[in-house]
Amino acid sequence: MELLFLAHRVPFPPDRGDRIRSYHILRHLAARARVHLVAFSEGAGEVAPPELAGLASVTLIPRTRSQAVAALAALTKGLPVSLTAFASAGMRRAVAARRADAVYCFSGQMAQYLPAGVPAVMDFVDVDSAKFAGFAEQGSPPMRWMMRREARLLGAFERRVAARVDASLFVSAAEAALFREGGATGRIVPVENGIDAAAFAPAAVTDVAAEGALLVFTGQMDYRPNVEAVRWFAQDVLPALRRRYPTLRLAIVGRAPTAAVQALASPAVIVTGAVADVRPWLAAATVCVAPLRLARGIQNKVLEAMAMARPVVATAAAAEGIDHAGTLRVADDADAQVAAIAALLDDPAQATALGAAARARVIERYDWTARLAPLDALLGL
Structure with missing residues (x-):
């Protein structure tokens, strides 16, 4: 199988929450399919880690858009900042250039790049829109408005994505239940994080x-x-x-x-x-x-x-x-x-x-x- 793995950040080294999950999933899938990783790099200077060479072909697209520019684009276009921050013509071209039998999409920011007509699993990890709703409760008035806007628009986007993919994954049963309670439809599955107990001993x-x-x-x-x-x-x-x-x-x-x-x-x-x-x-x-x-x-x-x-x-x-x-x-x-x-x-x-x-x-x-x-x-x- 030719499997396209989309990620908002290079899944290595596995030293922070999202990279820990994405790296172990990539390693699991690479043992079962031919994987093509297409991910954002943190600027033009980041190169593919050699540790990933044995797992997948790797294409990195620099992400250089500032948060201020992303926020302005979001307000102008009526989109969540979470999406405009990761909007990239280069990423669209890289995804279009890869033939795939299936897609594993890691993190909601990457759902905007899901190719049409290809079976896809969407790993949301967490309900990000709920996170922004929580920020809104704690923020000062200007930021509270922005966080509420982000929660509302991102939540609607998450639900649209869930309705079109083959499965939506979450890191816990509680997150999956929260997503359903918010009105999401489709196949919603908890796939929990694990631990390398031999390394962490x-x-x-x-x-x-x-x-x-x-x-x-x-x-x-x-x-x-x-x-x-x-x-x-x-x-x-x-x-x-x-x-x-x-x-x-x-x-x-x-x-x-x-x-x-x-x-x-x-x-x-x-x-x-x-x-x-x-x-x-x-x-x-x-x-x-x-x-x-x-x-x-x-x-x-x-x-x-x-x-x-x-x-x-x-x-x-x-x-x-x-x-x-x-x-x-x-x-x-x-x-x-x-x-x-x-x-x-x-x-x-x-x-x-x-x-x-x-x-x-x-x-x-x-x-x-x-x-x-x-x-x-x-x-x-």
């Missing part, structure tokens, strides 16, 4: 990043929900914990920290920026935290921490997509976060047992091979 790490009581948060640190999460935690949760544990520190581990994140750096807060390997930081964590107020689907940061046998304290939003069966602690407000984390800091045996249960749950429930098996039938592989 305590025994795989020899260098531990830090010593002493340490809380660790991992993620892309220019992503708004991550930024808001660490700011809230550092301001509303960490001070109360530090009064009880004066040497306790928080490590914010992830690339591209915004100015707001960098401003959190202090003797109590480590801001690492990009790291070559997140696993030593997870191994060093006394507790991993996921205090996201707005989260969609399955949080890879939580799966990775669980796989590393670390105790995790997460908000309900961050834990919702994961079938954790009680192997992490859920706490929403600041007082609940303080109590949950303090209980683990005070009882190392409980923390160790919770981490061991979390790793066992990940191995049982989130192996990539099992998670991606439904793709074979959906694409006729």
Whole structure:
């Protein structure tokens, strides 16, 4: 089979949420079909990683349109910014040049390039329109209007795409249900994220990043929900914990920290920026935290921490997509976060047992091979 794989970002390295999912799916499909990857690059300087050469033919189209230009085009044309930001004549030509028996389209921004008359699976991952609706609830008046507009227009586009493709995929059953509740029709299927439990294993790490009581948060640190999460935690949760544990520190581990994140750096807060390997930081964590107020689907940061046998304290939003069966602690407000984390800091045996249960749950429930098996039938592989 000739399979066209469309992606809004090069699916390598698998070091952030979207790339983790797209890379493992690409690898799964490449073992079963001849895959042609057509993706956007982050500017003209990005080249195809050699690690992808054995998986697919690779065509990269530079994405150079600024957010301001995309917003102006969206307002002029009555379109969502999410689409105009990824509008490209070069991408249209690249897709048209590839013959395909089927298409796997990763991320809603790429749905505008689905070729007519070719069987297609659309991987929305999350309900992006719902994410913008959530942003609208939190924004100031001008931004609130823009986010509501984006949620409305993008939601209508998502529903049109779902009605024409062979299947629409989401990262969790909760996201799939949310999409249906919003009026979407067609075949809507949850295909969950997995974890490479052999790579994310305590025994795989020899260098531990830090010593002493340490809380660790991992993620892309220019992503708004991550930024808001660490700011809230550092301001509303960490001070109360530090009064009880004066040497306790928080490590914010992830690339591209915004100015707001960098401003959190202090003797109590480590801001690492990009790291070559997140696993030593997870191994060093006394507790991993996921205090996201707005989260969609399955949080890879939580799966990775669980796989590393670390105790995790997460908000309900961050834990919702994961079938954790009680192997992490859920706490929403600041007082609940303080109590949950303090209980683990005070009882190392409980923390160790919770981490061991979390790793066992990940191995049982989130192996990539099992998670991606439904793709074979959906694409006729």
